[in-house]
Amino acid sequence: xxxxxxxxxxxxxxxxxxxxxxxxxxxxIDQLASQSIVFSNAYAQQAVCAPSRVSxxxxxxxxxxxxxxxxxxxxxxxxxxxxxxxxxxxNGYMTLSVGKVFHPxxxxxxxxxxxxxxxxxxxxxxxxxxxxxxxxxxxxxKLYANLVCPVDVTExxxxxxxxxxxxxxxxxxxNVMKTNRQKFFLAVGYxxxxxxxxxxxxxxxxxxxxxxxxxxxxxxxxxxxxxAYNPWMDIRQRDDVEALNVSFPYGPLPDDFxxxxxxxxxxxxxxxxxxxxxxxxxxxxxxxxNNTIVVFTADxxxxxxxxxxxxxxxxxDVATRVPLMFYVPGMTTxxxxxxxxxxxxxxxxxHIGGSAPQGRSKRVVExxxxxxxxxxxxxxxxxxxxxxxxxxxxxxxxxxxIVHYFNITEEEVEEGQEGCDDTxxxxxxxxxxxxxxxxxxxAPQWNSDKPKLKDIRIMGYSIRTIDYRYTVWVQxxxxxxxxNFEDVHAGELYMMETDPNQDHNIYNNxxxxxxxxxxxx
Numbered sequence: 001x002x003x004x005x006x007x008x009x010x011x012x013x014x015x016x017x018x019x020x021x022x023x024x025x026x027x028x029i030d031q032l033a034s035q036s037i038v039f040s041n042a043y044a045q046q047a048v049c050a051p052s053r054v055s056x057x058x059x060x061x062x063x064x065x066x067x068x069x070x071x072x073x074x075x076x077x078x079x080x081x082x083x084x085x086x087x088x089x090x091n092g093y094m095t096l097s098v099g100k101v102f103h104p105x106x107x108x109x110x111x112x113x114x115x116x117x118x119x120x121x122x123x124x125x126x127x128x129x130x131x132x133x134x135x136x137x138x139x140x141x142k143l144y145a146n147l148v149c150p151v152d153v154t155e156x157x158x159x160x161x162x163x164x165x166x167x168x169x170x171x172x173x174x175n176v177m178k179t180n181r182q183k184f185f186l187a188v189g190y191x192x193x194x195x196x197x198x199x200x201x202x203x204x205x206x207x208x209x210x211x212x213x214x215x216x217x218x219x220x221x222x223x224x225x226x227x228a229y230n231p232w233m234d235i236r237q238r239d240d241v242e243a244l245n246v247s248f249p250y251g252p253l254p255d256d257f258x259x260x261x262x263x264x265x266x267x268x269x270x271x272x273x274x275x276x277x278x279x280x281x282x283x284x285x286x287x288x289x290n291n292t293i294v295v296f297t298a299d300x301x302x303x304x305x306x307x308x309x310x311x312x313x314x315x316x317d318v319a320t321r322v323p324l325m326f327y328v329p330g331m332t333t334x335x336x337x338x339x340x341x342x343x344x345x346x347x348x349x350x351h352i353g354g355s356a357p358q359g360r361s362k363r364v365v366e367x368x369x370x371x372x373x374x375x376x377x378x379x380x381x382x383x384x385x386x387x388x389x390x391x392x393x394x395x396x397x398x399x400x401x402i403v404h405y406f407n408i409t410e411e412e413v414e415e416g417q418e419g420c421d422d423t424x425x426x427x428x429x430x431x432x433x434x435x436x437x438x439x440x441x442x443a444p445q446w447n448s449d450k451p452k453l454k455d456i457r458i459m460g461y462s463i464r465t466i467d468y469r470y471t472v473w474v475q476x477x478x479x480x481x482x483x484n485f486e487d488v489h490a491g492e493l494y495m496m497e498t499d500p501n502q503d504h505n506i507y508n509n510x511x512x513x514x515x516x517x518x519x520x521x
Contacts, residue, residue, distance in 0.1 A: 002329070002378055003177070003292040004088065005283060006187040007276060010049065010100055010194035011312065013301030014040075014323040015269055018357050025206050025270050027346035028277030032296060033325050035342055037332050037406050038357035041364045042324035043433035043464055044300040047312040048450065050103035052299040052367065057083045057102065057117075059371030059383065059397030061434065064390060066481055068438045068459075069452050073109045075116075079391040082383075084371040085117040087395070088185040091380050096173055097122035099166035100189035125165035130157045131196065134239075147238035148264045150201035161198070163190050167275045171282040178286040190275060193268035193302065195235060195311075203267035206348060212259045212266075215305035216501055220250050223505040225490030227458055227473045230303075230313035231444040235261075249444035250308055258305050265304055270348045280343035289343060290336035293377050294327040297367065306501065313437065313449040315462035315471050315492075316502055320435045322367065325357070328377055331406065332358050361405045364431045364466055369399030376401045433464045438476065442489055453478050458489055469494045469502060 016026045018033035019040065045055045046062045050070045055062055058081040062068055066078040074081060085095040095118050102108035102117070104124070112122040135156060136149035153161060170188045177184045192199055220229065231249035235241050246253055253261075276296070283289050303309040303318045312319045329336050336342065372382045386396035439458040440451040447455060459476040461483070462469060475487035491507035498504075 001092075001183055001380075003183055003288060004093075004185045004374060004378060005279075005292050005294045006101075006185065006374075007190070007279070007294070007296045008053075008101060008187065009190045009272060009296075009298040009323075010192070011300065011302040012193060012269065012272070012298035012323060013304075013318060014321060015266065016323055018325075019323060023207070023211065024266055025348040025351070026273040027348055027351040028273045028280060028343070029296065029323075031343060031346060032276070032280060032294060032327055033357040035333050035358050036294070036296075036325040036327040037359040037361060039324040039361050039363065039365050039402075039405075041362055041433070041464075041466065042297070042322050042367065043317075043320045043364070043435055044298075044322055044367050045434065046436055047300040047314060047319035048437075049100075049299055050105075050107040053101070053103050054107060056299075056367040056370045057085070057113075059084065059368055059399050060386070060390070061368055061398050062436055063481065063483075064386070064398060067107055068436075068456060069450060070103065070105060070107050071452060073106055075109070080394055082395045083113060083117045084374060085185055085187060086113075087371070087375065087380070087383065088378070089117065089119055092183060093185045094119045094177065094180075094182045095185045096120065096187065098170045098173065098186070098188045099123070099125065099162070100191055101187040123166070123169045125160075125162035125169070127156065127158050127160050127165055128162045128191070131162065131191070131198065133157075135198065136196070136240075138240075144239040145196070146240040147196055147235050148240055148260050149196045149198040150204050150264065150267065151198055153200050161200070163192055163272065163275050166190065167278050170279055174282050174286050174288070178288060188279065190272055192272050193265050196238060197261070197264035197268050199264070199268045199271040202349075203270045204263065206270050207263045207266050209259060209263055212263045214255060214258055214262075217503045218252065218258065218305045218308060220308035221503045221505060223508070224307065225473065225492065225505075226443045227439050227441075227490050228314065228460065228471070228492060229307075229444050230309055230311065230449050231446075232303075232310040232313075233446060233449050235310050249448075252308055253305070253310070261310070262304050265302070273348055277343070277345045281345040284341045284343050287339045290329050290338050290340055292329070293374070295325070295370070295374065296327075297324045297370070298322040299367075307503070311449065315435050315437050315460050315469075317464070317469065320433075320462070320464070324365065324367070326373075326377065326406070328406075331377075359406070362466065363402070363405045364433050364464060365402050365405070366399055366433045368397070369402050372397045372399055372401040373403055376403045430465055435462045435464065436460060437462075439473070459483050462492075467496055469496070470507075 017030040134143040136146040438456040462471040471492040475484040493507040494502040
């Protein structure tokens, strides 16, 4: 059987060369893409860390994990669901967790779901605890807890950063696995580009400020319902943002500071790319690139000023869309002999030119499908699809394996859209992604980004197809986890062909009864 290397990144939207971004320097992730199938329309089920991670690691949607915040453990609060690593462990794999895979804290039982999910206790970098300390040197020479935080790594506590430590530990484990000749499922969770944007300062050199533009749509759209807006409280609390005294809830941030945030996000992505490059090069070094599946994804995206918003916490593509690629030796590549070098390390400071993905699928897919997809790729029995109510079912998945999309060429996909005269049939066959986001009130307030379960009053359910994004914000009762689709507080509809950035909400000037019946159907 194949090993699995599962790389999950915190808050990474697809600003990568392999996704067509012209500014970013991400040669190592692009090199992985050049040997992988890359999904250009992959979406998270909720744009915040703990709910998204518990969703894709259990293969269940947030309405089934009942986790919309950070404060409950699904095995106690919803159902004793098996996780993807647990399934691999039960099938004879050594399962290992490095860095941020589960969201730490109560939502993974203060143990990253050990011992259920992992063969040995998960590794957390010791430098993690300094993430929110005052380690950013201001222009006055003093230290601050800033959002924008390029640092001299030698001055950091322990002379390192968390992602550097995670890479070192993951490489150590690869060497142990090679020696022990044990089949493994190794999950590596990287922190950057999660805020604070704290990364080695040399990466700024890759992105001169004069090359950095504002978002294409840095204003709050006229027809955006207030309930849909997230007021980015987490960045307001950083010292450098607080000093700007920005008005609540809509801002805006000064243009020059917007550019600095975007510059540092890009720099943090290149720092991440180096870590991924070192890790994949180590896979080559231990001679396991020919029999290890590599998955690369993120828990959700991050808004960089689009719609006048920052951070995640919304149903827009910028918050829900993620990179997703699968490297499967012999399937996304020609058969490889043992010891083949697939991932030579590429230095972003002097690497020129990108490499095109091995295969690209525009199919709309969801992270909740990761569990059945990886099971199928590894040759394990694919967990059954969940019944409608699955709280009592230990092993099932609400996603479906997407392996059948791996070898469909784009031409076939285009042709597949033809000859669809029966609208209902077309709709039902078309892949869709569901996302959702809770709100405490109809207007933005201090806890709109991350309402606790007891404070949730409205749930925004969103459908993304290749053609549109459709969202309804409906009344929600946190006591019995029920949504009332008869009580619609607001709606959004964006047509992708004419409005790819989702700036022009046409919900109120459309006959959307047809859409609505489809959702409820």
